[in-house]
Amino acid sequence: METWRGPTSPAATLRWRAAAGTAAALHRRAAATTAAAAAVLDAIRPAPADQREQHDLAERLRAAASLLAPGWLGAPLDAQSEDAPLGGPGVPAFVRIGIAQPLDDARFPAVVPLLGTGHLTVDADSRDPRVAGLLRSVLLRLLAAAPAGSLLVRGVDSATAGQLFAPFAPLADAGLMPPPVTDRTGLRAVLAEAEQWVRPTRPATARYNRHDRTLLVVVGSLPELTEPADLARIGALAREGPEAGLHLLVAGWPPPPLTAETSQAPLSRSTMIALRNPYALVGDPPGASFGSPGPHLPGTGLNAPVFLDESPPTPLLDRVCRDLAARFHADYRRTLDDLLPDPSDGLWTESAAKGLGTTVGHAGERPVPLGFDERTPHWLVGGRAGAGKSAFLVNVLYGLCARYHPDELALYLVDFADGTAFTEFVPERADGFLPEDGADSGRSWLPHVRAVGVQADREYGLALLRELDAELDRRATEPEQRRILCVLDEFPTLLAEDDALTAEALSRLESVARRGRSAGVHLILTSRPTPALAALRARRDSFLAQFPVRVALPGGADVLEPANDAAAGLPLGTAVVNTAGGLGGPRGATRGHERMVRFPDPHTDTDALAMLRHRLWADRPAGSTGPAVFTGYLAPPRPDAPEPAAEPAGPVVALVGQVVEVPLRPAAVPLDPSPGRHLAVLGPGPAAEDMLDGLARSLAAQHAPGDVRFVVASLVPEADPTATALCAELARRHPVDRVDAAGLAGALDLTGPGYLVVFGMDGTAPGAVPAERLRALLRDGPGRGVHLISWWRGVRRFADQLAAVAEPEPTTDGVPEPDGTGPDHTGPGGTGPDGTESGSAERHTGAPGNAATIDHLLFLDVPEPEVARLLGRAVRWRPRSGRALLYDRRTDRTSLVVPYATPTGVSTR
Numbered sequence: 001m002e003t004w005r006g007p008t009s010p011a012a013t014l015r016w017r018a019a020a021g022t023a024a025a026l027h028r029r030a031a032a033t034t035a036a037a038a039a040v041l042d043a044i045r046p047a048p049a050d051q052r053e054q055h056d057l058a059e060r061l062r063a064a065a066s067l068l069a070p071g072w073l074g075a076p077l078d079a080q081s082e083d084a085p086l087g088g089p090g091v092p093a094f095v096r097i098g099i100a101q102p103l104d105d106a107r108f109p110a111v112v113p114l115l116g117t118g119h120l121t122v123d124a125d126s127r128d129p130r131v132a133g134l135l136r137s138v139l140l141r142l143l144a145a146a147p148a149g150s151l152l153v154r155g156v157d158s159a160t161a162g163q164l165f166a167p168f169a170p171l172a173d174a175g176l177m178p179p180p181v182t183d184r185t186g187l188r189a190v191l192a193e194a195e196q197w198v199r200p201t202r203p204a205t206a207r208y209n210r211h212d213r214t215l216l217v218v219v220g221s222l223p224e225l226t227e228p229a230d231l232a233r234i235g236a237l238a239r240e241g242p243e244a245g246l247h248l249l250v251a252g253w254p255p256p257p258l259t260a261e262t263s264q265a266p267l268s269r270s271t272m273i274a275l276r277n278p279y280a281l282v283g284d285p286p287g288a289s290f291g292s293p294g295p296h297l298p299g300t301g302l303n304a305p306v307f308l309d310e311s312p313p314t315p316l317l318d319r320v321c322r323d324l325a326a327r328f329h330a331d332y333r334r335t336l337d338d339l340l341p342d343p344s345d346g347l348w349t350e351s352a353a354k355g356l357g358t359t360v361g362h363a364g365e366r367p368v369p370l371g372f373d374e375r376t377p378h379w380l381v382g383g384r385a386g387a388g389k390s391a392f393l394v395n396v397l398y399g400l401c402a403r404y405h406p407d408e409l410a411l412y413l414v415d416f417a418d419g420t421a422f423t424e425f426v427p428e429r430a431d432g433f434l435p436e437d438g439a440d441s442g443r444s445w446l447p448h449v450r451a452v453g454v455q456a457d458r459e460y461g462l463a464l465l466r467e468l469d470a471e472l473d474r475r476a477t478e479p480e481q482r483r484i485l486c487v488l489d490e491f492p493t494l495l496a497e498d499d500a501l502t503a504e505a506l507s508r509l510e511s512v513a514r515r516g517r518s519a520g521v522h523l524i525l526t527s528r529p530t531p532a533l534a535a536l537r538a539r540r541d542s543f544l545a546q547f548p549v550r551v552a553l554p555g556g557a558d559v560l561e562p563a564n565d566a567a568a569g570l571p572l573g574t575a576v577v578n579t580a581g582g583l584g585g586p587r588g589a590t591r592g593h594e595r596m597v598r599f600p601d602p603h604t605d606t607d608a609l610a611m612l613r614h615r616l617w618a619d620r621p622a623g624s625t626g627p628a629v630f631t632g633y634l635a636p637p638r639p640d641a642p643e644p645a646a647e648p649a650g651p652v653v654a655l656v657g658q659v660v661e662v663p664l665r666p667a668a669v670p671l672d673p674s675p676g677r678h679l680a681v682l683g684p685g686p687a688a689e690d691m692l693d694g695l696a697r698s699l700a701a702q703h704a705p706g707d708v709r710f711v712v713a714s715l716v717p718e719a720d721p722t723a724t725a726l727c728a729e730l731a732r733r734h735p736v737d738r739v740d741a742a743g744l745a746g747a748l749d750l751t752g753p754g755y756l757v758v759f760g761m762d763g764t765a766p767g768a769v770p771a772e773r774l775r776a777l778l779r780d781g782p783g784r785g786v787h788l789i790s791w792w793r794g795v796r797r798f799a800d801q802l803a804a805v806a807e808p809e810p811t812t813d814g815v816p817e818p819d820g821t822g823p824d825h826t827g828p829g830g831t832g833p834d835g836t837e838s839g840s841a842e843r844h845t846g847a848p849g850n851a852a853t854i855d856h857l858l859f860l861d862v863p864e865p866e867v868a869r870l871l872g873r874a875v876r877w878r879p880r881s882g883r884a885l886l887y888d889r890r891t892d893r894t895s896l897v898v899p900y901a902t903p904t905g906v907s908t909r
């Protein structure tokens with residue numbers, strides 16, 4: 001082995017010296033660090049326990065705890081008297097979480113600061129019974145000790161599907177605390193509400209807790225796979241919340257990291273509890289320390305194991321929650337009666353000449369009036385699902401109907417969503433329909449209500465806006481005293497598609513809102529929180545600028561200006577009413593334009609509501625009729641065919657359905673003697689087949705027995721059963737011939753009067769129906785009372801056959817150019833004055849003046865491009881179940897139709 005003899009050159013010697021110097025310096029530094037560490041360790045090593053001292057300390061801490069957390073906040077809950085009074089002077093600052101036990105026989109209540117200071121986290125979630133017990137007991141203590149109504153709670157609990165909060169259900173029923181959320185969507189809604197509460201977007205200097213309430217978000221367990229972005233939102237809320245009165249009680253924090261990068265830091269400003277077995281360790285509260293380890297040294301938390309409080313006894317929980325709910329009701333409960341004029345004054349005592357007004361709720365003891373006049377012509381109402389929107393509207397509408405005579409106020413009510421908002425205003429019979437004259441012995445109705453749309457189509461909403469626009473045209477020349485109030489519930493649905501209907505609806509809304517202000521036509525638009533509403537509000541030229549009245553119900557803060565947080569955390573039964581377009585105002589300033597009101601649930605006393613409705617109905621002016629009700633999800637029953645008169649007054653009409661229009665009217669095709677008066681139903685499915693069946697029956701009923709002949713052909717096998725049943729039915733009144741394709745060809749020359757009823761007319765072989773004779777029938781048949789009523793499964797064969805029989809086209813007069821140039825019919829400009837669409841003359845079904853054609857086409861389930869191709873122009877049509885598009889070649893107009901219901905027992909399916 002070679003011995004090292006030191007550096008062998010001057011340069012190596014220098015390098016060696018430098019390395020040795022560095023090593024010596026490192027050694028010295030290490031020795032110094034070790035010495036310093038030993039000194040620190042000596043300083044914080046716990047002094048040997050002096051038992052007496054420990055007992056004294058526990059005693060002192062017990063006394064301190066009773067001062068910091070008196071009564072409900074610190075008492076053992078299993079021994080708490082059920083009669084202990086609820087409520088306290090102010091927001092409780094400290095709360096007990098359990099019992100600290102430094103020695104076997106030395107104990108004191110473990111108390112932590114929460115409200116007004118920061119947050120509390122536990123490292124396990126509500127599946128651990130100790131955590132569930134802790135959360136319930138802390139929540140109960142805070143609710144019982146806080147001044148009534150000052151603490152709002154939002155619960156999140158995914159792992160036990162909300163069971164953690166089950167004992168607090170009476171508070172949810174009372175509207176004091178919404179039911180807990182259990183999934184990611186719910187969590188996001190709670191976070192959004194908390195963010196609204198905190199408003200972190202405001203400059204820090206302007207942040208303050210201007211709420212007189214505190215919002216406590218209790219997370220029992222986070223939804224599985226809560227996304228990092230949402231966790232980050234919780235972290236941000238923890239940082240920003242306390243100044244704004246937002247506090248978090250989060251179990252299961254930090255959540256298990258999804259990846260190494262997504263592990264979460266402890267929540268800032270929180271006291272952390274770590275579970276051990278069977279006790280827990282409690283970290284230092286935010287900004288303070290339980291012990292004093294020395295300056296500049298991190299705190300060590302409470303130097304004693306803590307046994308967390310167990311779930312409070314069920315009877316106690318129940319008693320407290322019920323008492324709080326009852327107090328809430330006693331303090332705030334009002335009834336619809338409180339919003340109505342004194343009954344002794346009688347009905348309809350107010351004049352609508354200068355405007356409408358009603359009481360929408362109470363601010364404290366004071367009734368809050370709100371109205372419709374030039375200054376506050378239209379209202380925008382927002383609230384999440386279940387926020388009491390229907391309740392609020394029912395109050396307003398009954399309030400108005402009790403004050404103003406039906407000659408002074410007419411109501412139009414349309415609901416685009418789930419159809420519960422206006423149930424109150426639908427005088428339903430068992431089958432859902434009211435006779436046309438409104439006579440109904442079963443239910444009363446409000447004489448002010450002209451139309452109700454339940455789960456209405458967008459087309460219905462548009463038709464109503466057109467009607468209101470037309471009314472405003474009339475009022476421009478003939479001013480009207482009677483005011484109109486139109487409520488569009490969930491109006492963003494009307495504007496939901498990026499299409500021509502939305503474009504027209506927007507311009508009509510703008511026009512009605514702008515011109516209605518001084519002409520007595522008023523709007524209430526309501527919406528749940530939706531990005532569509534936010535987008536509408538953000539538009540610079542938004543028609544919502546015409547809506548100075550904003551009513552924010554719980555979850556409806558987005559109808560207010562973004563900087564106005566007055567609606568954050570509203571409980572059920574309250575609303576912020578703002579008459580300045582949702583603008584807020586400086587802190588603490590009295591906002592003359594904004595009130596928080598409480599309003600009653602009118603349905604808590606259904607008898608009183610029914611009596612009021614009955615009173616309004618009983619006093620209705622002579623000749624009043626009930627509202628026209630359009631129920632989007634029902635097929636209207638086919639009206640009874642008029643009894644055949646000895647001398648028929650007019651042509652027989654084929655009734656196909658109800659036009660989606662305001663006012664409602666039947667879609668009736670007159671079958672008069674003029675050439676082309678025939679009807680074709682086009683569509684692949686059974687609905688089209690049923691339509692033909694119903695039409696034939698209805699036509700048969702309009703003729704005296706034996707007056708007409710029916711020739712029925714089924715050219716596709718699937719229609720055979722329907723055709724057979726139809727023949728049997730028709731034969732009870734009229735002569736009927738059942739024919740095949742060959743027989744049909746012969747029947748084209750029927751001398752009349754009669755009907756050729758053909759199922760699956762596209763099912764014939766080419767040429768089976770001779771073009772010459774079909775042309776003659778189409779042109780001359782109506783003159784002798786013969787009409788072709790046919791069903792075609794597809795439009796192509798229909799177009800081909802019609803093209804084959806078409807008369808040679810005239811070279812002038814309204815025939816479209818072969819290159820398709822002509823009027824542009826793609827936008828609202830293609831809309832006729834009667835609310836239907838119009839376009840240029842069609843190509844395939846023959847131009848106006850071409851008599852050898854079928855004038856009336858009814859499309860069921862035919863895609864828009866196919867309809868457009870057939871008609872040779874753009875159409876606005878979305879095929880869907882229960883809807884048809886009726887085309888009238890003579891006027892070149894289309895209308896959306898709800899086909900009449902198939903007669904019960906008639907359908908072969």
Ligand SMILES: Nc1ncnc2c1ncn2[C@@H]1O[C@H](COP(=O)(O)OP(=O)(O)OP(=O)(O)O)[C@@H](O)[C@H]1O
Pocket residue numbers: 174175383384385386387388389390391392420421572573574599600601602603
């Ligand atoms: N003022 C109130 N006080 C207490 N409870 C109320 C009040 N108003 C409504 N509620 C209750 O709240 C629930 C929801 O009310 P409502 O149907 O009016 O809400 P909504 O906003 O119209 O709901 P949705 O949009 O889902 O139809 C109902 O059970 C109702 O009884």
